[in-house]
Amino acid sequence: MAKQIEIVATMKAGKLIPLDLFSDDIADIEDGAMVQVFIEQSKPEKIRTIKQNRSMWKWAKNMADALNASGFDKRKFYEAVLLKGGQDLPWSKESVIDDLWRPYQEAITGKKSTTKPSTSQYIEIYDHVNHGVSRMTNGISVQWPCRESQSYEDNRY
Numbered sequence: 001m002a003k004q005i006e007i008v009a010t011m012k013a014g015k016l017i018p019l020d021l022f023s024d025d026i027a028d029i030e031d032g033a034m035v036q037v038f039i040e041q042s043k044p045e046k047i048r049t050i051k052q053n054r055s056m057w058k059w060a061k062n063m064a065d066a067l068n069a070s071g072f073d074k075r076k077f078y079e080a081v082l083l084k085g086g087q088d089l090p091w092s093k094e095s096v097i098d099d100l101w102r103p104y105q106e107a108i109t110g111k112k113s114t115t116k117p118s119t120s121q122y123i124e125i126y127d128h129v130n131h132g133v134s135r136m137t138n139g140i141s142v143q144w145p146c147r148e149s150q151s152y153e154d155n156r157y
Contacts (some may be wrong), residue, residue: 019110046122048115048122049071053115060093074091097114130142130144
């Protein structure tokens, strides 16, 4: 039976350039051996849309407002997750993105920049963040902004 190895590669100037370190997988193939290669072109997923970016920042502001109004300040978050003590630390849309959104995003996508996840990954990240915050705060949950739920003017960040 033939040994099958999948190699991910990219095309540059008409040449196939491997992206994986696969040398261990092919070390036992003898020089001059006949190999069969199948090429499949995959479409990259679209990255986030402008509407998703606006919605993410509007959601972050709404989440910050909800967390602050409930008394669940950042100190309580850090106590629950990381450390003890300190003074009240109110949430901002930037701290919601940095402290809540980005850790989930990096765990799910491996990407740090909020411009990099695909449109479908945005939904997955939001679901995980919203669920995590709801569990940690005993029920705080903020709906993802959309035209149906808010006026267009309210949807701007």
